[in-house]
Amino acid sequence: MSFFVDEVESVRWISGRGGDGAISWxxxxxIPKGGPGGGNGGSGGSIIVRASSHVNSLxxxxxxxxxxxxxxxxxxSNGCRxxxxxxxxxxxxxxxxxxxxxxxxxLADVCCSSVPIVVCKGGRGGKGNLVFRSPTNQAPWSKTExxxxxxxxxxxxxxxxxxVGLVGLPNAGKSTLFSSLTGIPVRVGAYPFTTIVxxxxxxxxxFGTWTLADxxxxxxxxxxxxxxxxxxxxxxxxxxxxxxxxxLREDRxxxxxxxxxxxxxxxxxxxxxxxxxxxxxxxxVDCYGASEEIISFFSQRYDFSGVFTVxxxxxxxxxxxxxxxxxxxxxxxx
Numbered sequence: 001m002s003f004f005v006d007e008v009e010s011v012r013w014i015s016g017r018g019g020d021g022a023i024s025w026x027x028x029x030x031i032p033k034g035g036p037g038g039g040n041g042g043s044g045g046s047i048i049v050r051a052s053s054h055v056n057s058l059x060x061x062x063x064x065x066x067x068x069x070x071x072x073x074x075x076x077s078n079g080c081r082x083x084x085x086x087x088x089x090x091x092x093x094x095x096x097x098x099x100x101x102x103x104x105x106x107l108a109d110v111c112c113s114s115v116p117i118v119v120c121k122g123g124r125g126g127k128g129n130l131v132f133r134s135p136t137n138q139a140p141w142s143k144t145e146x147x148x149x150x151x152x153x154x155x156x157x158x159x160x161x162x163x164v165g166l167v168g169l170p171n172a173g174k175s176t177l178f179s180s181l182t183g184i185p186v187r188v189g190a191y192p193f194t195t196i197v198x199x200x201x202x203x204x205x206x207f208g209t210w211t212l213a214d215x216x217x218x219x220x221x222x223x224x225x226x227x228x229x230x231x232x233x234x235x236x237x238x239x240x241x242x243x244x245x246x247x248l249r250e251d252r253x254x255x256x257x258x259x260x261x262x263x264x265x266x267x268x269x270x271x272x273x274x275x276x277x278x279x280x281x282x283x284x285v286d287c288y289g290a291s292e293e294i295i296s297f298f299s300q301r302y303d304f305s306g307v308f309t310v311x312x313x314x315x316x317x318x319x320x321x322x323x324x325x326x327x328x329x330x331x332x333x334x
Contacts, residue, residue: 016044018146038128
């Protein structure tokens with residue numbers, strides 16, 4: 001059984017080596033003087049990546065620390081060219097980013113497209129002695145070897161291609177909200193870290209469909225490696241809108257601390273995340289209720305595009321959220 005893997009490090013990718021050129025001589029009755037007949041070697045296979053909607057994890061690459069494409073074949077006699085090595089095509093999840101481990105440069109961003117991207121190009125085939133024949137050298141003994149393919153050590157990360165991201169502390173009710181908005185049942189429980197992998201769903205509106213990501217709960221120190229959420233912060237790098245979810249409480253100071261912790265973790269990870277359009281959802285209104293005073297306080301103190309009280313359990317307030325999101329996302333689309 002496979003499990004969710006969104007990052008794979010130190011994978012060696014080696015494209016195919018080009019085939020060597022051949023030294024050969026023509027021996028036929030109709031060509032009494034003979035001559036050179038060594039063919040060129042074939043090109044090595046390249047390593048190519050492409051996005052696939054049927055793949056959602058990098059688990060298949062965990063057991064393949066070294067991946068090689070096929071080598072080109074050696075040139076043949078009578079000017080026959082060696083066959084090319086087969087390209088190795090890797091299907092990756094939409095949104096996969098590939099980095100070169102040596103200089104940390106970006107090699108490919110496999111984003112919502114089945115258009116192949118060559119990451120490691122195969123080596124060129126060598127030249128046979130037929131190529132070196134000239135008026136002054138009718139019997140050349142020269143040939144060249146095939147060139148080696150490109151070799152890279154790569155790191156792969158999956159960054160979800162969602163339009164809207166749900167972020168919050170463990171047990172803030174994000175998964176229940178996600179389920180109510182998308183209609184996708186999500187395992188939930190009354191214990192921390194119910195969500196252990198990002199959930200992706202479709203939010204249907206009058207203006208179209210949009211993807212919604214439920215990111216595992218963040219805790220203090222998440223940006224530096226604590227808890228589960230830090231591993232998945234990359235999944236909200238591409239979102240257009242952020243929904244901050246905090247639990248309504250009797251003590252407003254507890255709610256402030258929760259929200260400040262969330263904002264602080266995102267700021268420490270990548271402060272550009274806080275420049276995205278964002279809304280604050282005060283969740284579990286069915287349990288605690290909410291006054292206009294609380295809504296007014298968070299609206300004035302924090303820079304959100306809107307503050308709303310909702311309930312993932314009873315769906316209270318979600319129709320308003322849908323209307324707000326569909327209008328904003330339609331603006332992005334247009």
